Amino acid sequence: MLFKVEMKVNLPHDMSPEVAADIKAREKAYAQELQTQGKWRHLWRVAGSYANVSIFDVADNAELQDLISALPLFPYMDITVAPLCRHPSSIHQDDR
Amino acid sequence: MLFKVEMKVNLPHDMSPEVAADIKAREKAYAQELQTQGKWRHLWRVAGSYANVSIFDVADNAELQDLISALPLFPYMDITVAPLCRHPSSIHQDDR
Amino acid sequence: MLFKVEMKVNLPHDMSPEVAADIKAREKAYAQELQTQGKWRHLWRVAGSYANVSIFDVADNAELQDLISALPLFPYMDITVAPLCRHPSSIHQDDR
Amino acid sequence: MLFKVEMKVNLPHDMSPEVAADIKAREKAYAQELQTQGKWRHLWRVAGSYANVSIFDVADNAELQDLISALPLFPYMDITVAPLCRHPSSIHQDDR
Amino acid sequence: MLFKVEMKVNLPHDMSPEVAADIKAREKAYAQELQTQGKWRHLWRVAGSYANVSIFDVADNAELQDLISALPLFPYMDITVAPLCRHPSSIHQDDR
Amino acid sequence: MLFKVEMKVNLPHDMSPEVAADIKAREKAYAQELQTQGKWRHLWRVAGSYANVSIFDVADNAELQDLISALPLFPYMDITVAPLCRHPSSIHQDDR
Amino acid sequence: MLFKVEMKVNLPHDMSPEVAADIKAREKAYAQELQTQGKWRHLWRVAGSYANVSIFDVADNAELQDLISALPLFPYMDITVAPLCRHPSSIHQDDR
């Protein structure tokens, strides 16, 4: 089941570079692990911003919550979620 | 080059069913043609709405404008566009 | 799987009373059928408005889209959707 | 008398983990006590967020204020309230 | 139980003066009847607008909905509602 | 001359409890003094919030500014003001 | 007593040129009459728009409502009002 997830990162200006680097490294590892599992299907940078557009492929709402709330950057992001489904005009069987 | 495009359809309530059906049929044919060409890479319905989230893959901004302004539903949609690019944490070579 | 759905009705002022009455009657029958099936779990009026707050219980995003887009009032409503899941502090097994 | 209450938690980034853990533990105990009393009728997590959708069942506006303002997380939440009542199409006697 | 209700009137420009006059006359009679009953406690014009700020005193949310949805101008107004209760600093016993 | 004034309190999270208690005590005394004088005609809590809806009765705009800017909580509140006047459908001579 | 009033004109596209011309002529005559009386103290066009910024000088809120609601363009304008008073740093005795 697919969801569009948009994330905008707002790191506090007084966060030390070391803490920020550690969080970002853990975020990257976690994001790549979820991509490898197929749960984070797409991940794009929005050009000109510290934000991304993502497509998640999860079993249900609960798994979406589990995956997103475990993001190392979760406390520092504005996140919006939209449930997606197959469009009647889509020719891609996988855009379900 | 990728763009996220979100389209929300607002058909006038006084449009005749025949006109609406014709526009929708042409929109579907056009959307499928662009998908076949690879220019409309993804097309999802937003659940609970008459709206979609799409990913376009175009040569440049001018082509994006050409493709979107030629949509049969173009005069009846609220459309937002966000330029995308490869995310440094993406593992998908194609999410460029 | 649960979703909060909020619906605000905006009937065109030039809709004839007969057409409006017919749409409302079909909306009511449909809403009660979905409630009987357990798919429209809760339905409340927002006091002081022509709007409702609802909880849907569906198999997935696609079913949510099917049910909502088939509402007789669908073309005349502003609809917002939020995916829900079990809250770690909930004591209700059914608020899954 | 029912109210929809939506709560979005915004903990200050400089709150110590011990203080945060204490507030959350007290919030959970309080939420469960109110649920046991039947005053906090439903409590759902909004998937992909640190937010909830709740249904309160109170005697009047004053009790709603008493219950919400006593939440341990009250100073750290954006809260919106909507008064609910029975919908004429509802088949649930309890969705009053 | 008190509610602040704000109403903004938006009459369609193509409504005939006779129809408008009839609706306004019925609105006025109804508003004065509710004021006489004590249910519409205060009614002020917002200076520079076709809008009002009102205080309703009702038994519960259901009565608020009954009274507001019966307003002759109801289909033509944007309405917002806020539940009120006694303020701990109020010296007026009646501002309950 | 009447004004609706809405005040939303946002105390800084790092304000010491002693300072907060002092400001609130002075705010309460001041609010009650203005109510006794008849200048702060109504004061209601908005249920489920740290906010109020008030009706001020002042000689002119300048007095409104003097009274509001002297509130001990003034630097910590979002405040909106709407000028009110007698509504042609009001039956209350005092809702002038 | 001064008020800033901002007016944005939205004439319906299907209004006949004759009706529009008549309303505008009456609006202009009325505006000039109020300016001559000193009640409409300033009137500026916002460059690049069909909107104005005005300063009204009235006895009280009720007079403001009387003057504005009598504008021939009143049904076709979005209007916002802000009460003004003398600024402690002003050197102009008349900016009261």
Added chain:
Amino acid sequence: MLFKVEMKVNLPHDMSPEVAADIKAREKAYAQELQTQGKWRHLWRVAGSYANVSIFDVADNAELQDLISALPLFPYMDITVAPLCRHPSSIHQDDR
């Protein structure tokens, strides 16, 4: 050439009273100097706020930027600007 300028002051809560008093004193002197020069033509307090509405009379956009960015409170204000010009219904030669 005239501009409407609206300024809303947001002093940080942790600014020392001495620093605040110094900035405000310099702001007042600067505002009065510009008024004396005729460049800051009007300055009004918005009643019930820490905000003002002003009319600037400058040679061009560049001078507007020079004057506003030199305000001692500039880093602490939300500022909006609207270019003004003579209204065809104005009777005041000076409201150019």
Added chain:
Amino acid sequence: MLFKVEMKVNLPHDMSPEVAADIKAREKAYAQELQTQGKWRHLWRVAGSYANVSIFDVADNAELQDLISALPLFPYMDITVAPLCRHPSSIHQDDR
């Protein structure tokens, strides 16, 4: 003197194609005339929309109003204006 002007076109759905074509032809001729004169310095389409971003170079606010209000599409556009001036980091003498 430069201004950024953004224009979003909203043609009524019931405008006849002939009327629309005539307005657009006159708009194009007018836009090209102003460009030739150097008053409409830049004109870009916003990709994916029926909107443009423009830079006007005018003598003053009054000329900006004269030019924009004479646009054949003026009654059908949402227009926003921002006054521009030379940026201290600009290396272009002409971006004044």
Added chain:
Amino acid sequence: MLFKVEMKVNLPHDMSPEVAADIKAREKAYAQELQTQGKWRHLWRVAGSYANVSIFDVADNAELQDLISALPLFPYMDITVAPLCRHPSSIHQDDR
């Protein structure tokens, strides 16, 4: 390929003047370098603000992201981006 980029600077009030001066100096040098390269085609100050309107000329979305995210002020700015293309009414070959 052109993009309109709008940047609003929000420096933290507790940033030391030395750090601010250093960031601004690096921002200026970087902005001038990109202008010299032709990638930052236009740079204007918005009069009355600490903000700019810019036109970037880049190879693709990825280059836009690279250039913007490398701005020394990037962590302290609200940035919005709009893709531009040649307008059919433009007479400037270079406004592509």
